[in-house]
Amino acid sequence: MKKITLFFFVAIFTSINVLATTVNNPKDENGFYIVKWDCATNSFASSNDFEVDETFVIAFDVTGTPLESWLKETPTAPGATRSLAFNKWTGFGDLNGDSHRLKPLKENIYGATWNIAQLATTMDLSAAQTLDAETFVFGQLFGFEYTADDPGAGWWMWPAGEPVGETLNPGTDSEATFKTLPYTGTKTSPEFYNDDYDGLWGENYPIKGYAPACTVISGVNSPIISNSPIISRKYISIQGMELAEEPIYGIYFEQVMREDGTIQVFKLFKSKN
Structure with a gap:
């Protein structure tokens, strides 16, 4: 029982x-x-x-x-x-x-x-x-x-x-x-x-x-921490979505991966011409 x-x-x-x-x-x-x-x-x-x-x-x-x-x-x-x-x-x-x-x-x-x-x-x-x-x-x-x-x-x-x-x-x-x-x-x-x-x-x-997510952002750029060759780049919108290619204008993030495994992130802006 x-x-x-x-x-x-x-x-x-x-x-x-x-x-x-x-x-x-x-x-x-x-x-x-x-x-x-x-x-x-x-x-x-x-x-x-x-x-x-x-x-x-x-x-x-x-x-x-x-x-x-x-x-x-x-x-x-x-x-x-x-x-x-x-x-x-x-x-x-x-x-x-x-x-x-x-x-x-x-x-x-x-x-x-x-x-x-x-x-x-x-x-x-x-x-x-x-x-x-x-x-x-x-x-x-x-x-x-x-x-x-x-x-x-x-x-x-x-x-x-x-x-x-x-x-x-x-x-x-x-x-x-x-x-x-x-x-x-x-x-x-x-x-x-x-x-x-x-x-x-x-x-x-x-x-x-x-x-909205990822719209109120400042001061995110990574310091330069490596001179190792870049092996890949990834582009991310301010909404946090990965992009198929680099934007031609606007605010976005670039994530760089280097050969030694380090990753750097940069906040970028391109104006309309």
Whole structure:
């Protein structure tokens, strides 16, 4: 009888784990998801090395999860496109509820540019910006549908079998999805608004601290670290998408790989002639 009971318990526990909301992001040494996207390398950063008032690109990789399959299904709303959104809050309070929507960066990876402090609504910024304070961010990753005329043609959509409203918990004791660096006050980023950029929702109602991924960038050029011969070049758009060839005008990144294995990234600009 004890063996049957134990088997039944394990089966239930396993089933619950399968249904838990997860993503394919890497994790840091403390078990939190690494959510920072490196636009220059078009991949996840090695850590969440940002403070609460520092601008960064957030991204989620749903490869191999129920959300990947859901995104490929036929939308419920006629003529709609499916995407992902991240309903979020912090240990210090809430963030702007109009800034949840994400757009694709590359296959199965969705993101946006954020500044947590600028997104604050009920969030206690005085506490979050106390020396050495860490901001823990919690949230729910879910699907939505949009059309050219309706940014919320479908909302709060969950894959079949996925627990509705489940938080995105990497398994940390705090159940936070990720956390910031301890606050020093030395990394404060300039203010920006979504309506300063194309390609995101809500241009008619400005949202501070929210923009398309990889659009609010500065100072990314790598120092010259090697004179080894160049063996390949890769071009990346400011949205983080790899390009088939070098652009003839505009802002973009050039990633150079050298024979000795070193990689350099340059932010370039070409004007229209």
